[in-house]
Amino acid sequence: MRRIVLLTLMGVALGAIGGYFYWVYFGCTTGCAITSSPVNSSLYGAFMGGLLFNSFKRHKEEEKHEE
Numbered sequence: 001m002r003r004i005v006l007l008t009l010m011g012v013a014l015g016a017i018g019g020y021f022y023w024v025y026f027g028c029t030t031g032c033a034i035t036s037s038p039v040n041s042s043l044y045g046a047f048m049g050g051l052l053f054n055s056f057k058r059h060k061e062e063e064k065h066e067e
Contacts (some may be wrong), residue, residue, distance in 0.1 A: 004057045009049050015040045015049015 023041035030036060034044050 004054070007053045007056055011049035011053025012046045012053070013049070015052070016046035016047065019043070019045020 020038055022045065023035055023038045027035035027038070027041060032051040033040070035041050
């Protein structure tokens with residue numbers, strides 16, 4: 001359980017940083033819903049990073065075989 005939370009938090013942090021840097025280099029100033037603001041871009045990146053890193057969790061069947 002602790003590994004899943006740690007991976008998800010790492011994904012959120014890296015996603016937020018990635019979202020901010022995406023805004024810095026590729027973001028638009030008007031008309032874009034996500035990339036027009038560094039806050040929106042960072043929140044979207046954090047959400048996507050959390051989802052991506054959360055997909056690396058192990059299933060319960062795999063955990064039973066390892067014990």
